[in-house]
Amino acid sequence: MIKSLSKLMLGCAVTLTACSQGVDDAASDLGLGDVSVPGQGATVTMALSRAAAFEFIQAGIQKFTVYVYKVERRGSALFMEKEFDVNEPCIDFEFPLGETYQTFAVANASGVTDKETCETAVIHLDPKGGSDVWLTSPVRFSTDKSVSEVSLEMRRVVSRLTFAAAENDTPDGQALLASQTDFDRIDVTFKNVADAYLVSKMQAQLSEVTVSVDAASQYGATIYTFETRNTGVNGALSLSYMKGGVQVNTSSSDLDVNSPYTSGAAYTLKVPVTDINYMADEWARSAMSPLTVTISDL
Numbered sequence: 001m002i003k004s005l006s007k008l009m010l011g012c013a014v015t016l017t018a019c020s021q022g023v024d025d026a027a028s029d030l031g032l033g034d035v036s037v038p039g040q041g042a043t044v045t046m047a048l049s050r051a052a053a054f055e056f057i058q059a060g061i062q063k064f065t066v067y068v069y070k071v072e073r074r075g076s077a078l079f080m081e082k083e084f085d086v087n088e089p090c091i092d093f094e095f096p097l098g099e100t101y102q103t104f105a106v107a108n109a110s111g112v113t114d115k116e117t118c119e120t121a122v123i124h125l126d127p128k129g130g131s132d133v134w135l136t137s138p139v140r141f142s143t144d145k146s147v148s149e150v151s152l153e154m155r156r157v158v159s160r161l162t163f164a165a166a167e168n169d170t171p172d173g174q175a176l177l178a179s180q181t182d183f184d185r186i187d188v189t190f191k192n193v194a195d196a197y198l199v200s201k202m203q204a205q206l207s208e209v210t211v212s213v214d215a216a217s218q219y220g221a222t223i224y225t226f227e228t229r230n231t232g233v234n235g236a237l238s239l240s241y242m243k244g245g246v247q248v249n250t251s252s253s254d255l256d257v258n259s260p261y262t263s264g265a266a267y268t269l270k271v272p273v274t275d276i277n278y279m280a281d282e283w284a285r286s287a288m289s290p291l292t293v294t295i296s297d298l
Contacts, residue, residue, distance in 0.1 A: 042143035044093040052154070053086045056107065059132055062086060064107035064154075068093070069118040071100040071140065076118045095143045103141070104199055105152050107134040121199045125158065127190075127209045127223045133158050137202055157197060157227050159261040163188050163211070163237065165219035166272040173272075177219065180274055183241040183248060185214045191236040191254060193225035193261070204228045212242075219273055227263035235261055237269060241279070250280045 046066065056064070065083045069076035079101065084091055086107075095101065102118045108131055114120040118138055125131035136152040167173030188211050194204030204226040211221040228235065235257035241249035255271065 046091045069102045160266040162222045166270040185242040187240040197226040228260040
């Protein structure tokens with residue numbers, strides 16, 4: 001059973017101050033335009049809890065980035081982007097009073113594109129790089145007396161997928177795999193995975209990732225994907241058998257994982273790669289055994 005996901009909390013307290021000069025200084029420090037407001041400004045203090053900071057450090061994550069957008073009549077515009085160390089006790093922002101903003105935070109993404117508006121911002125991961133990305137849903141707040149606190153909940157949005165040759169589970173299977181001469185490489189395509197994630201809808205943008213496996217890797221490989229659960233599209237695999245750089249066979253059809261991928265889960269996808277019943281070319285055929293999928297905590 002998959003455990004409930006760990007949740008890291010970024011607590012944001014909003015306080016009102018009479019410090020228009022402070023707004024100017026913050027704008028200069030962050031490379032913003034002139035956002036001075038006559039008379040008053042609002043100070044937003046953000047703090048990462050000690051427990052959250054410890055969990056980040058344990059995961060090898062040292063920094064996170066906060067994006068703040070000013071909500072306008074038609075959409076939003078990037079107001080502030082700043083990276084912080086997880087060990088910083090608290091972070092103060094200065095804002096004009098009487099405005100509405102939208103914010104999210106992300107840790108360990110390989111990049112953020114189309115970040116000019118919150119509606120278009122997309123975070124990315126390297127599917128072959130072992131990324132463990134944390135993200136908050138976008139949250140709106142106003143810099144007025146109606147707001148006393150804004151909470152950002154950071155959660156892992158990544159699944160780990162491991163392709164494995166089922167033959168490696170037994171000595172006889174290992175011997176069979178080592179002795180076969182029909183192929184020297186398999187190109188494994190993970191279908192309906194995602195290395196891009198639209199923040200405004202908290203939704204994966206589906207794509208494909210292909211990796212090559214051979215005897216040196218024991219015909220196994222691992223990739224990472226953003227969660228695909230809310231797309232409603234099942235994961236799948238397709239195999240291309242290679243010998244001497246030439247394709248000699250393929251899987252007879254896409255191998256269905258029977259579910260989308262859930263964040264915080266590790267999926268092991270086992271395929272008997274020497275079983276001709278998985279191949280397109282009909283050498284000898286018997287009843288096809290199902291794709292074995294094992295799910296555990298990431």
